[in-house]
Amino acid sequence: MLMHEVLVVGGGLAGLMAALVASQKADVAVLSKIYPTRSHSGAAQGGFNAALGEDDSIEDHIFDTVKGSDYLGDQDAIEVLCSEGPEVILELERMGVPWTRTPEGRVAQRSLGGAGFPRACFAADFSGHVVLHTLFEQVLRRGIKIYPEWHLVELLVEDGQVAGVLAYDLARARLEVIRSKAVILATGGYGRAFAKTTNAHANTGDGMAIAYRAGAILSDMEFVQFHPTTLYGTNILISEAARGEGGYLRNCHGERFMVHYAPQKMELAPRDVVSRAIFKEIKEGRGFEGQYVHLDLTHLGEALVAERLPQVRDLAIRYAGVDPASAPMPIEPAQHYSMGGVRTDVWGMTSLPGLLAAGEVANVSVHGANRLGGNSLLETVVFGRRAGHRAAQLARQEPWPTLSAATITRAYESWSSLLAGRGQGVQEDSTFAIRQEMTNLMTNQVGVFRVGSELEDAVNRLAKLKERYQKLKPPGGVQPFNYALMDYLEVGYLLDLCEIIARGALRRTESRGAHYRLDYPQRDDQNWLCHTFVRRGEDRPEFSNGPVKITRYAPQERGY
Amino acid sequence: MNVVLNICRFNPEVDVKPYFQEFTVLVEEHNTVLDALLQAWQQDPGLSFRRSCRSAICGSCALCINGRPGLACQTLIRNAITEDGRITLEPLPHFRQLKDLVVDLDPFFESLKAVVPWVVIRDNHDGRMTPEVARKLESPATCILCGVCHAAMDDPGEVKPAALVKGLRLALDPRDVLGAARLQLMKVPRDILRLFIKNLPEKCPKGITVPEDVCHV
Ligand SMILES: Cc1cc2nc3c(=O)[nH]c(=O)nc-3n(C[C@H](O)[C@H](O)[C@H](O)COP(=O)(O)OP(=O)(O)OC[C@H]3O[C@@H](n4cnc5c(N)ncnc54)[C@H](O)[C@@H]3O)c2cc1C
Ligand code: SF4
Ligand code: FES
Numbered sequence: 001m002l003m004h005e006v007l008v009v010g011g012g013l014a015g016l017m018a019a020l021v022a023s024q025k026a027d028v029a030v031l032s033k034i035y036p037t038r039s040h041s042g043a044a045q046g047g048f049n050a051a052l053g054e055d056d057s058i059e060d061h062i063f064d065t066v067k068g069s070d071y072l073g074d075q076d077a078i079e080v081l082c083s084e085g086p087e088v089i090l091e092l093e094r095m096g097v098p099w100t101r102t103p104e105g106r107v108a109q110r111s112l113g114g115a116g117f118p119r120a121c122f123a124a125d126f127s128g129h130v131v132l133h134t135l136f137e138q139v140l141r142r143g144i145k146i147y148p149e150w151h152l153v154e155l156l157v158e159d160g161q162v163a164g165v166l167a168y169d170l171a172r173a174r175l176e177v178i179r180s181k182a183v184i185l186a187t188g189g190y191g192r193a194f195a196k197t198t199n200a201h202a203n204t205g206d207g208m209a210i211a212y213r214a215g216a217i218l219s220d221m222e223f224v225q226f227h228p229t230t231l232y233g234t235n236i237l238i239s240e241a242a243r244g245e246g247g248y249l250r251n252c253h254g255e256r257f258m259v260h261y262a263p264q265k266m267e268l269a270p271r272d273v274v275s276r277a278i279f280k281e282i283k284e285g286r287g288f289e290g291q292y293v294h295l296d297l298t299h300l301g302e303a304l305v306a307e308r309l310p311q312v313r314d315l316a317i318r319y320a321g322v323d324p325a326s327a328p329m330p331i332e333p334a335q336h337y338s339m340g341g342v343r344t345d346v347w348g349m350t351s352l353p354g355l356l357a358a359g360e361v362a363n364v365s366v367h368g369a370n371r372l373g374g375n376s377l378l379e380t381v382v383f384g385r386r387a388g389h390r391a392a393q394l395a396r397q398e399p400w401p402t403l404s405a406a407t408i409t410r411a412y413e414s415w416s417s418l419l420a421g422r423g424q425g426v427q428e429d430s431t432f433a434i435r436q437e438m439t440n441l442m443t444n445q446v447g448v449f450r451v452g453s454e455l456e457d458a459v460n461r462l463a464k465l466k467e468r469y470q471k472l473k474p475p476g477g478v479q480p481f482n483y484a485l486m487d488y489l490e491v492g493y494l495l496d497l498c499e500i501i502a503r504g505a506l507r508r509t510e511s512r513g514a515h516y517r518l519d520y521p522q523r524d525d526q527n528w529l530c531h532t533f534v535r536r537g538e539d540r541p542e543f544s545n546g547p548v549k550i551t552r553y554a555p556q557e558r559g560y
Numbered sequence: 561m562n563v564v565l566n567i568c569r570f571n572p573e574v575d576v577k578p579y580f581q582e583f584t585v586l587v588e589e590h591n592t593v594l595d596a597l598l599q600a601w602q603q604d605p606g607l608s609f610r611r612s613c614r615s616a617i618c619g620s621c622a623l624c625i626n627g628r629p630g631l632a633c634q635t636l637i638r639n640a641i642t643e644d645g646r647i648t649l650e651p652l653p654h655f656r657q658l659k660d661l662v663v664d665l666d667p668f669f670e671s672l673k674a675v676v677p678w679v680v681i682r683d684n685h686d687g688r689m690t691p692e693v694a695r696k697l698e699s700p701a702t703c704i705l706c707g708v709c710h711a712a713m714d715d716p717g718e719v720k721p722a723a724l725v726k727g728l729r730l731a732l733d734p735r736d737v738l739g740a741a742r743l744q745l746m747k748v749p750r751d752i753l754r755l756f757i758k759n760l761p762e763k764c765p766k767g768i769t770v771p772e773d774v775c776h777v
Contacts, residue, residue: 034610035665037705038618093687096679096735098697105688123698129617130701137678137726148665171658200612236615315615318634321590432602475605479573481659484605 002178004029004145005395006388007165009152009207010186011036013128013380014359014387016135018184018348019144021388026395029145031152031167031178033202033486037136040188040200041380044128045239045311046112047120048092048381049374050085053109056117058082065375066553068114068270069368070513071529072220074549077364080346081375084382089121092381097134099123110308111244112373114270114560118244120374125239125311128377150176151486152206154411155183155214155355156403162214162354163401166411170486173478175415177408181398182354182391185211186384189338189360193494193501194447195439196334198230198237207361209493211342212500212536217351219363219531219546220340221497222504225371225514226448227336228274231320232292235334238312240373242324243267245308248296249278250328251286257293262560269560272370272514275333275448282332294328302326333448337376339367339514340501343533348387351535354394354401358387365531368548369513419476429472431488434465438491438498441465446502451518455506462499469495500541504532507543525555563587563641565600567607568650569660578657580648593640593647594621594633609661616765619706623661624650629711631765652711668707671720675727675746680737693734699769700729712763719746724756728770743775750775 004027008019011032022028030036051061061082066073089107093099100108100123111118123130139146147167154166156177164179187207191199212218228249229238243249249267251257261277262269269277278293287293297305302325305313309324316324341363348356348364359380366379441461445454469492475484510524511517531546562584570578585599594611601607610620614633621632625640626648640647655663709721724746731742743750757770 034612034618034620035669035705038612038620040613040618042704043613043615043617090687094681094685094735096681096730096733098694098701098729098733099689100698101689101691101694103691105690108691123701126698126702129704133701133703133705134679140673141678148669200618201614202612234614311617318636319590319615430602431605477606479571479606479659481608481662482606483601483608487605 002176003180004178005181006184006391007031007178007180007182008184008186009165010039010188010359010361011146012039012041012186012188012359013132013135013377014384015184015186016132016139017381017384018186018358018388018391020135020138020142021385022392022395023142023144025392029147030139031147031150033149033151035148036139036146037133039132040203041377042129042132043200043237044377045125045237046241046244047110047122047127047374048089048131048377049112049115049119049372050089050121050378051082051119052086052089052107052121053117053119056119058085060116061085061119063553064115065366065372067558068370068372069366070370070523070558071553071555072365072368072512072531072548074365075551075553076549077346077366079551081366081379081382085378088378088381088385092131092134095134095138097123097131110241111268112240113243113268113274114372115374120244122241125241125309131377151489152187152210153415153489155210156407156411157214157352158402158404158407160353161401162352163403166415170482171480173480173482175412179400179403181395181400182356184348184387184391185342185355185357185361186359187361190494190497191335191338193439193442193498194335195443196230196235196332198227198235198334198336204490204494205338205497206490206493207357208341209496211350211352211355211357212496215352215536216355217343218340218500218534219343220365221500221534222508222532223339223369223514224335224501225271225337225339226275226333228271228278228333229295229331230334231316232330232332234319236315236319237336238295238316238329238331239309242295242297242309242312245304246300248299249274250294250296251281252288253286257281257286265560270370270372271336272516273560276516278333279448288330292330292332295331296328297324298326298328335443337371339363339369339371346386347390348383349390356387356391358383369515419474429468431472431484431491434469434472435491438462438465438495442498442501446505449516449518450505452506455502458502459499459506462495462502466495466499500534503541504534504543508532529555561587561589562645563596563637564646565596566646566648567600567661570657571659587637589636589638591637592633593625593635593637593649596637596647597632597649608659617704619704622652622706622708622711624652624711629653629708631706631708634765652707654711655707665707668710668720668722669705671723672726674719675723675742676738677723677726677730679730679733679735681735682737685735689734693732696732696771697729700725700732702766703768704766706765708765709760709763719748721756721760724748724753725760725768725770728757728774732771732774
């Protein structure tokens with residue numbers, strides 16, 4: 001049996017940051033279903049928010065975030081996020097991050113949506129990539145043990161305490177138990193629950209579903225962020241940096257339509273506002289071919305596009321056949337970020353003793369009902385660092401938790417009974433078919449605009465998909481790299497999460513941030529200025545409301 | 561349109577040696593080889609290949625397309641399809657095949673360690689860097705560790721090319737104490753390094769360029 005005082009699950013920015021910090025005081029390992037450098041964090045283009053500029057202030061960053069969150073973010077957590085931002089950026093600088101620089105040699109910053117100041121530190125449009133690789137370098141430096149291409153399958157809970165995990169080694173096609181004093185979940189988001197998403201194939205919400213099944217509380221799952229500008233068709237992200245550098249949105253009449261929706265911020269209004277505006281334009285017949293609008297960078301000049309947005313340019317040429325320096329790009333909104341997640345405190349502690357969480361898998365909650373561009377990368381490093389710190393502390397103080405043979409046997413047995421296969425003979429159905437129906441359903445009925453009747457229908461249809469899923473025979477066979485088996489498990493996780501998202505959205509009878517109900521278009525602070533908590537019940541999720549932490553800023557109407 | 565994928569299969573549990581299997585898939589010209597592979601996977605869920613970002617930034621989907629190493633998600637069908645409507649897909653050469661298109665990456669990641677792959681920060685560094693220097697680091701810092709360069713070199717040698725890219729990128733970094741000493745560390749003669757730098761952009765799917773003047777530091 002393998003043992004590590006602290007086990008970090010996930011090798012993205014949050015996971016690597018947690019591992020680095022924890023390794024200063026404890027024995028740490030990183031378990032990740034893909035090699036760490038291949039984590040989704042590497043795709044992030046725009047940048048990391050931090051109030052570094054002389055004219056900027058932490059106070060302003062806090063306020064922009066609170067307002068951006070539509071007052072659903074916890075203000076104590078937001079305060080931590082913004083206050084620790086500048087020092088984490090400095091720390092990353094000393095680890096060797098190759099930031100883009102100002103003429104004076106300082107870390108350069110750019111504007112992203114919803115910010116009152118050019119606040120995002122960046123490296124061209126490879127910001128996530130270079131930081132991920134820099135953290136990976138530091139992980140090599142510290143000799144931290146990595147289990148690459150190992151999947152977390154289950155949390156092993158003994159007397160209400162997480163005592164280790166059951167993991168599947170894809171290359172050797174074997175299950176392993178890893179004992180630990182603290183498990184940090186950093187498994188990222190669930191973007192693949194939606195047919196139209198900017199997310200990588202690996203983003204299947206595993207950590208959230210596994211934590212939920214083990215009894216942890218999830219929160220605010222109905223809040224799903226849609227990014228306004230993804231390439232029409234493939235939904236590959238065109239970073240907000242493209243608008244930050246001065247790009248325009250235009251409808252089929254060539255009009256900069258944001259003037260009707262957010263006259264002050266125009267294209268740099270927050271994502272929920274811009275996504276809705278685009279859909280409205282398309283719906284009212286001002287889109288191209290009834291499907292998309294244009295993101296126009298042609299007035300910026302080729303030199304700027306080449307220097308500041310090289311990746312955007314490359315992506316648009318390759319996947320849309322359009323060079324943004326000379327022609328506008330066809331774009332549509334798509335799912336982008338999981339605002340909800342495993343509920344944690346500001347140290348990453350969850351409701352399950354021994355389990356911590358950080359990054360997109362967690363809900364601490366700094367994004368509330370709508371995340372601002374640049375805040376999530378910052379969140380991964382700020383709260384990854386904190387979770388690492390707290391986990392190492394636990395490892396110092398706490399004895400090894402008991403992990404009985406009975407618990408391990410039970411976990412192994414449930415795995416083998418799963419593989420032994422259910423419902424023989426119904427193989428005309430497949431994981432692929434179920435996944436396709438599920439993701440289309442989520443995009444069409446639990447998307448940017450929501451309405452009670454469609455949500456109810458979605459809940460019912462998801463239940464039917466779940467029934468079909470229960471009858472599937474898992475693609476077994478002991479063979480290395482059995483991706484079909486992993487796919488089968490992932491669809492199971494996603495079905496759990498989709499049910500929670502749809503039920504949560506049906507339950508919240510108001511519009512706030514990214515959650516927009518056509519039948520309840522107003523924000524309703526009287527009844528809904530609260531978090532949604534959900535835990536696993538007997539046969540369905542159990543919902544409740546939790547208080548929002550408000551310290552300095554009383555809710556106001558949110559205008560841009 | 562219909563495309564025939566000719567895919568190299570190998571399952572160590574049952575096969576003594578690799579063989580080819582044909583899949584006919586329906587894709588659009590502007591789809592990528594990865595899209596086609598995902599179609600083939602639906603026909604045979606037992607097919608193994610890596611993927612994640614589908615936008616040429618994670619390095620997972622590196623493989624050999626019609627004999628040339630590249631990224632499946634970056635290669636459009638219309639650029640890969642041969643006259644007879646086929647595309648041949650094999651695992652990366654110079655890597656050990658583990659299952660179908662999946663190769664052993666451990667030695668590749670392991671080889672990074674040979675170049676002390678992190679900035680050894682100067683104590684007195686003030687945290688500033690001129691934009692010109694920062695720009696020099698940019699291209700080599702975008703290496704996605706996909707392994708295509710290693711697969712595309714005739715004689716890849718002991719230190720893997722991606723490790724060289726990392727070492728050279730660090731040698732250019734003014735914050736780093738080792739600086740020029742890194743070139744010694746790499747144990748690769750300077751003229752060979754120069755040749756490597758010259759050939760890289762053409763082999764690397766990210767078109768990575770390393771400023772040649774690094775060899776003079
Ligand atoms: C295209 C794109 C661009 C973005 N740009 C920005 C930006 O400019 N600024 C910003 O602030 N935010 C941005 N975001 C959001 C931000 O990138 C992510 O929220 C953030 O990177 C998430 O990091 P993470 O460490 O939480 O998870 P990830 O980077 O997603 O890592 C998850 C890790 O968990 C592992 N894992 C998952 N499941 C399992 C399992 N079952 N077993 C073992 N391991 C598992 C994976 O292998 C992976 O290593 C962007 C997002 C996208 C989609
Ligand atoms: S140098 Fe290019 S080909 Fe080689 S690993 Fe890096 S990105 Fe891939
Ligand atoms: S899937 Fe990430 S590089 Fe191709």
